Amino acid sequence: xxxxxxxxxxxxxxxxxxxxxxxxxxxxxxxxxxxxxxxxxxxxxxxxxxxxxxxxxxxxxxxxxxxxxxxxxxxxxxxxxxxxxxxxxxxxxxxxxxxxxxxxxxxxxxxxxxxxxxxxxxxxxxxxxxxxxxxxxxxxxxxxxxxxxxxxxxxxxxxxxxxxxxxxxxxxxxxxxxxxxxxxxxxxxxxxxxxxxxxxxxxxxxxxxxxxxxxxxxxxxxxxxxxxxxxxxxxxxxxxxxxxxxxxxxxxxxxxxxxxxxxxxxxxxxxxxxxxxxxxxxxxxxxxxxxxxxxxxxxx
Ligand code: SF4
Numbered sequence: 001x002x003x004x005x006x007x008x009x010x011x012x013x014x015x016x017x018x019x020x021x022x023x024x025x026x027x028x029x030x031x032x033x034x035x036x037x038x039x040x041x042x043x044x045x046x047x048x049x050x051x052x053x054x055x056x057x058x059x060x061x062x063x064x065x066x067x068x069x070x071x072x073x074x075x076x077x078x079x080x081x082x083x084x085x086x087x088x089x090x091x092x093x094x095x096x097x098x099x100x101x102x103x104x105x106x107x108x109x110x111x112x113x114x115x116x117x118x119x120x121x122x123x124x125x126x127x128x129x130x131x132x133x134x135x136x137x138x139x140x141x142x143x144x145x146x147x148x149x150x151x152x153x154x155x156x157x158x159x160x161x162x163x164x165x166x167x168x169x170x171x172x173x174x175x176x177x178x179x180x181x182x183x184x185x186x187x188x189x190x191x192x193x194x195x196x197x198x199x200x201x202x203x204x205x206x207x208x209x210x211x212x213x214x215x216x217x218x219x220x221x222x223x224x225x226x227x228x229x230x231x232x233x234x235x236x237x238x239x240x241x242x243x244x245x246x247x248x249x250x251x252x253x254x255x256x257x258x259x260x261x262x263x264x265x266x267x268x269x270x271x272x273x274x275x276x277x278x279x280x281x282x283x284x285x286x287x288x289x290x291x292x293x294x295x296x297x298x299x300x
Contacts, residue, residue, distance in 0.1 A: 001035045003028035010058040019173025019199035023120060024056055026179035027089075030187065031062070034087075043086050047076045049101065051093035052127045053120035053199070070100025073108045076115045077257070084258045087116070087187055094121040095133040098156050102134070109163035109192050114256040116186045117194040119156070122201035123238075130204040137239045142204070153238040160194050161233055161250060167193035168233070169248040172211050173200050178246055185248060191256050198244070211244065218247035226250075 006028045014020050035041060046064035048054035049072045057064035067075040072090040080088045097105055097119050108115065124142060125131040131144040135156060139148040157168050167189040169182040179197065186193035198215075200208050214236075223229060229250035236242040 001032040003032045006032060006061050008059055008061045010055075012059060013055065014052060015201075015203045017202040018052070019122065019197075019201065020053060020056065020120060022173040022176050022179065023053075023091075023118065023197060023199060024059055026176050026183055027056070027118070028060060030180050030183045031060070033184070034187065039087065045076075045079050045086050045088050047072045047079070047088060047090045049090075049092040049096035050127075051096050051120070051125070052122075052201070053091050053093045053096070056091050070096055070102075071104065072096070073101060073104035073113075073115070073117070077108060077113045080113065080115055081258055081261065084114070084262070088114075089116045089118065089187060091118050091120065093125075093133075094119060094123055094135045094156070095125045095131075098134040098154060098159075102159075105160070105194075106163045108257075109160050109165040109194070111257040111260075112164065112166055112191045112254060114191055114258050115193075116189070117192075118183065118186070119194065119196050120199040121156070121196050122199045122205060123153075123207070124201050124205040126201045126204050135238050136205075140205075155233070155236075155238050156196055157194075157233045157249060158230075161230060164192075165194055165250070166191035166252045166254060167248070168229070168250045169193075169195045170198070170244075170246050171195060172198040172215055172246060174208060174212060175215070175246065178217065182248055185251075189251065190253060214241070214244045215246050216243055218245050218249070221245075221247070221249075223248045223251040 041062060044062050046057045046062055048057045048066055050069040065075055072092045076088045076090045121135055123133055123135045125133055130142040132140045132142050132149045135153045136149055138152050141148050160168055167186055171179045171182050182195050186195050198211055200206060221232060232245050233249050236244045
C-alpha cells in the first residue's frame with residue numbers, strides 16, 4: 001500500500017517547517033507497511049487530544065476519535081477494552097499528555113494498557129501561541145512567562161518508567177527513519193508503549209539546531225536491561241545541556257490490562273499477587289456479586 005492512499009481531503013494548516021509533518025510522514029509509512037503485512041484498516045483506531053498535533057487524525061484516512069484536552073488515554077483504553085482486536089494509536093501533545101492528562105498516563109502505564117502513545121513533545125503550547133508546558137526548560141520565555149519560567153521540567157520518560165511503562169522510546173522530528181522504526185516497534189509492542197517525540201515547533205520554540213547538535217542514536221543498548229535503561233533515560237533531564245539519546249530505551253513483556261481485566265471477568269485470572277496480604281473485602285468469587293450489591297446498597 002502506498003502511504004499516499006492514507007491521505008484525506010483535509011487541508012493541512014500546520015506552519016511550514018513544523019515537526020508534525022515528519023510525524024505524519026513516518027506514521028503513514030508505518031501504517032501502510034503494517035497493512036501490507038496483513039493488518040486491516042478496520043483494525044486500526046487513531047485517537048488525538050487537543051492542540052496542533054491533534055489535526056493529524058484529519059490527515060490520515062482511518063477511523064479516529066478526537067478526544068478532549070488531556071483525555072486521549074481514557075478514550076483509547078475504552079476502545080481497546082471494547083474491542084481488544086484493534087490497534088489503538090494515540091497522538092497527544094506534551095501539555096495534553098504530561099500536563100492535563102498526566103494522571104491518565106500514569107494509570108495506563110501502571111496497568112499496562114495495550115495502547116500506543118505518540119507524544120508530540122514540542123515543549124510549548126503552540127495552538128494557544130506559546131505558553132510553557134511541563135517539559136519547557138527552566139527560564140523558558142513565552143506568553144505566560146515573559147521573564148522566564150521558574151520551574152524545572154519533568155523528564156517524561158523517567159516518570160513513565162517509574163510507573164511501569166513496558167515500552168519507552170524517544171525520536172525527533174528531524175529523523176524520519178528512526179521515527180518509522182520506533183513507531184512500528186511501539187505499535188507492535190504488547191502492552192503500554194510510549195514514544196516521546198522531540199517535535200519542533202518552528203514558530204514558538206525552534207529547537208532544530210539545538211537538538212541537531214546533541215542527539216545520538218542508542219547503539220549496543222539492551223532495552224531489556226532495567227538498570228541501563230534507567231541510566232540512559234536519566235542522561236538528559238530535559239533541562240541541562242547534555243547528549244540526547246534516541247531510540248528504544250526499555251522493553252518488557254508482561255500480561256496486559258485487557259488480558260487481566262477480561263480474564264478477571266471470566267474467572268480465569270492467572271496473573272495474581274504472590275504476596276499474602278489480608279483481603280480488604282474478604283469474599284469468594286462465588287458470592288462476589290451478592291457481596292458487592294450489599295456493599296453498595298446505600299448508593300444504588
Ligand atoms: Fe507546528 Fe508550532 Fe505551528 Fe503548531 S504553532 S503548527 S506546533 S509550528
